[in-house]
Amino acid sequence: MSEFTDLKSLSSAEYLQQSGDFLKLTLEQPDTLEPFSFNLTDGTKVQVWDTGVICFEPAVLTPNDIVLSCGVHGNETAPIEICAALVQDVLLGRLTLKHRLLVLFANPPAINASTREISENLNRLFSGTHSKIDGAHNAERTRAKALEQYVSQFYNAARVTETVSRNRCLYDLHTAIRGSRFEKFAVYPFLHNKPWQKAQFEFLHACDVTTVLLMQTPATTFSYYASNTHGADSFTIELGKVQPFGQNDMRRFTKVNHALRQLISEDAVTTKSFDESQFQLYQVYRAINKQTEAFELHFADDVENFTCYPVGTLLASDGEIEYRVEQEGEALIFPNAKVAKGQRAMLMVVPTSVVHNLA
Ligand SMILES: O=C(O)CCC(=O)N[C@@H](CCC(=O)O)C(=O)O
Numbered sequence: 001m002s003e004f005t006d007l008k009s010l011s012s013a014e015y016l017q018q019s020g021d022f023l024k025l026t027l028e029q030p031d032t033l034e035p036f037s038f039n040l041t042d043g044t045k046v047q048v049w050d051t052g053v054i055c056f057e058p059a060v061l062t063p064n065d066i067v068l069s070c071g072v073h074g075n076e077t078a079p080i081e082i083c084a085a086l087v088q089d090v091l092l093g094r095l096t097l098k099h100r101l102l103v104l105f106a107n108p109p110a111i112n113a114s115t116r117e118i119s120e121n122l123n124r125l126f127s128g129t130h131s132k133i134d135g136a137h138n139a140e141r142t143r144a145k146a147l148e149q150y151v152s153q154f155y156n157a158a159r160v161t162e163t164v165s166r167n168r169c170l171y172d173l174h175t176a177i178r179g180s181r182f183e184k185f186a187v188y189p190f191l192h193n194k195p196w197q198k199a200q201f202e203f204l205h206a207c208d209v210t211t212v213l214l215m216q217t218p219a220t221t222f223s224y225y226a227s228n229t230h231g232a233d234s235f236t237i238e239l240g241k242v243q244p245f246g247q248n249d250m251r252r253f254t255k256v257n258h259a260l261r262q263l264i265s266e267d268a269v270t271t272k273s274f275d276e277s278q279f280q281l282y283q284v285y286r287a288i289n290k291q292t293e294a295f296e297l298h299f300a301d302d303v304e305n306f307t308c309y310p311v312g313t314l315l316a317s318d319g320e321i322e323y324r325v326e327q328e329g330e331a332l333i334f335p336n337a338k339v340a341k342g343q344r345a346m347l348m349v350v351p352t353s354v355v356h357n358l359a
């Protein structure tokens with residue numbers, strides 16, 4: 001389609017069929033988009049459920065239900081660019097879909113504003129937190145509730161046969177505020193002591209993600225919601241450091257791009273057998289929550305995720321409270337003094353192994 005095609009002269013369906021640019025359509029109408037649907041020439045049904053919410057259903061049934069999400073934090077642009085290109089290629093017939101797919105551009109107003117959030121952190125509002133009675137009403141709460149409904153609708157609408165059990169996954173793609181000793185890493189939500197999945201580590205390896213943080217407690221994140229509520233294989237996947245649109249070096253995402261495209265268009269992703277020695281595995285040693293507005297970090301903004309300091313080093317203070325390194329090998333991750341009071345301001349993590357609980 002010509003780059004001069006005017007969105008306003010076409011219906012949304014016509015625009016999408018001609019341009020494949022679902023991200024542009026979403027960002028032009030960031031608050032709401034009337035649902036519509038059409039079929040691709042190969043029979044794949046395309047349904048737009050809302051702004052940023054697009055569902056694809058191939059004509060032939062497979063057991064896999066795949067959700068890809070991005071833009072939960074509006075300034076994390078690389079995953080948004082990856083997903084937008086992937087959706088466009090499916091819509092324009094350059095990538096043939098094999099499995100049911102739901103793609104979510106999670107927080108369009110924050111993407112437009114190039115900010116992490118508008119009113120509050122969307123990724124702290126899942127598993128019903130959006131509707132806690134003492135909470136505020138805002139666009140992120142409304143969106144968190146809607147996203148839960150769309151994910152439920154997607155998984156529940158799968159055409160189930162009696163003999164085939166379905167495989168659900170949800171990969172929530174992010175980038176981190178800081179640089180990282182290990183550029184890409186995943187957060188594996190708490191599985192309530194069920195075994196960690198070897199096939200999922202193999203998929204992460206194919207995505208060029210070999211650092212994994214294993215969580216030991218429930219969370220209010222999107223990935224924990226998908227895992228705990230829907231039994232999906234799910235991760236938060238951090239693909240590098242935040243950059244403005246157009247400033248991502250897309251060559252750094254070749255492997256993850258390829259793996260995601262294989263995931264949706266082929267029977268299986270090409271993987272290597274799991275070998276723990278090729279991974280950096282961590283578990284949470286302690287979570288440090290911001291208790292007062294006096295919370296401050298005692299290291300520089302360019303200190304990378306997974307940095308270790310000697311035992312006794314002062315890392316943060318919160319009024320009278322001091323947080324010092326307690327254990328050899330303890331590494332910091334996601335330090336952020338700007339979070340809301342009561343929220344996680346930093347995690348301290350330690351190396352671990354999964355061989356004792358792996359399926
Ligand atoms: O770089 C940071 O400090 C934050 C990056 C980010 O958005 N991380 C996610 C992790 C979610 C999880 O724990 O699964 C977040 O904080 O929401």
Ligand SMILES: [Zn+2]
Nearest residue numbers: 073076174175
């Ligand atoms: Zn994020």
